[in-house]
Amino acid sequence: MISVTEALDLLFALAKPLPVEHVPLGNAVGRVLAQPVTTSLTQPPFAASAMDGYAVIGDQASPGAQFKVIGEAAAGRGFDGDISTGEAVRIFTGAPVPASATRIIIQEDVSRVGDTITLSDNLDQGPHIRPAGGDFEAGQRFEAPRLLTPTDIALLAAMNIATLPVTRRPKVAIMSTGDELVMPGETPGPDQIIASNAFGLMAMLDLLGAEARLLPIARDSRESLEMAFSLADDADLVLTIGGASVGDHDLVGEVAADLGMERSFYKIAMRPGKPLMAGRLQSGAMMIGLPGNPVSAMVCGEIFVTPVIRSMLGLGADPAARRVATLSDPVGANGPREHYMRALVENRQIRALGSQDSALLSILSQANALLIRPPFAPAIEAGEDVEYIAI
Numbered sequence: 001m002i003s004v005t006e007a008l009d010l011l012f013a014l015a016k017p018l019p020v021e022h023v024p025l026g027n028a029v030g031r032v033l034a035q036p037v038t039t040s041l042t043q044p045p046f047a048a049s050a051m052d053g054y055a056v057i058g059d060q061a062s063p064g065a066q067f068k069v070i071g072e073a074a075a076g077r078g079f080d081g082d083i084s085t086g087e088a089v090r091i092f093t094g095a096p097v098p099a100s101a102t103r104i105i106i107q108e109d110v111s112r113v114g115d116t117i118t119l120s121d122n123l124d125q126g127p128h129i130r131p132a133g134g135d136f137e138a139g140q141r142f143e144a145p146r147l148l149t150p151t152d153i154a155l156l157a158a159m160n161i162a163t164l165p166v167t168r169r170p171k172v173a174i175m176s177t178g179d180e181l182v183m184p185g186e187t188p189g190p191d192q193i194i195a196s197n198a199f200g201l202m203a204m205l206d207l208l209g210a211e212a213r214l215l216p217i218a219r220d221s222r223e224s225l226e227m228a229f230s231l232a233d234d235a236d237l238v239l240t241i242g243g244a245s246v247g248d249h250d251l252v253g254e255v256a257a258d259l260g261m262e263r264s265f266y267k268i269a270m271r272p273g274k275p276l277m278a279g280r281l282q283s284g285a286m287m288i289g290l291p292g293n294p295v296s297a298m299v300c301g302e303i304f305v306t307p308v309i310r311s312m313l314g315l316g317a318d319p320a321a322r323r324v325a326t327l328s329d330p331v332g333a334n335g336p337r338e339h340y341m342r343a344l345v346e347n348r349q350i351r352a353l354g355s356q357d358s359a360l361l362s363i364l365s366q367a368n369a370l371l372i373r374p375p376f377a378p379a380i381e382a383g384e385d386v387e388y389i390a391i
């Protein structure tokens, strides 16, 4: 059995970076910018007013000073000309500031009679002018790789970059295996259960920006498994669920090997998740064989599948981020496998949840953290710091 870290390294070695495609700005949120982009615009393109008021020469702006209003500048319609001593231009937010103006007097500080304004006694500091290029300058780069957020999209739009180079979404085919499984919405027979893991994993993949689809449920027979694998040829990653232990009906490893899968590893020193398997299929796709137990499948999704998808997207080959919290209840000694305990973290305090059986989705759903217990870690008391992964 290899360690979780060794398994992750082998997975990163199997995960190929994906090609670049171009998408319109409007479809780019949640995608990974693959290459830096450069703007040819300067923002603001001109010195712009930050307030509604009057543009004047700053030196002359003293309490009680008077100016003659010689024109108006609005957003999208600048004043054609300049001001000189004793002159002001009525100006609105976003309008270009006349060349000689160095200060905007806000309209609240002005009284106007006809074309003459008089400044009040209490002037604010100003100058309420946004310099040209104050936000960004032509030639400025927006760096990659980067998972694009809504605010990034706003900035890239302002930079007038209408089409973005992004990493293609990883195509993931998910195969449930087992004679006992039916789809949600069906009525399970007396010996049947719902294929839940596949949906949990598909949801996880959706949020990561992958393109996941479900293969038909494979039954515990060679023919059915071969049929399901044959439908996954276009995938970058094939996830199988279950059928990977050593029972009589656990045929996934055997069938995959017969179909030409080059195995990278099988079995890891982890709880839950021991029967994890990985390799490369003849189609070139990477395969990860996940354990069938619902909690094991989802935890392996967090610990292995998520970092693999991020690496395929070009976001780096990094394990799930670890954080630290203080134990509020003691935990017992650990055995030889790294244990990812379902736990609840609140206000930097963490406690392992009651039952750690890897079949209990209700407990996993209450958890917001996986408390990490290294192999052979001794029992620890409340008050000690432990590492966890947020889920």
Ligand code: AMP
Binding pocket: 176, 177, 178, 180, 181, 193, 194, 195, 196, 197, 198, 241, 242, 243, 244, 245, 247, 291, 292, 293, 294
């Ligand atoms: P296996 O590894 O096939 O022996 O599966 C281990 C356990 O996980 C069994 O109790 C299976 O019924 C259950 N299981 C396998 N696949 C799924 C699935 N897709 N959804 C929910 N439970 C599953």
Ligand code: MG
Binding pocket: 177, 178, 179, 242, 243, 249, 292
């Ligand atoms: Mg099974």
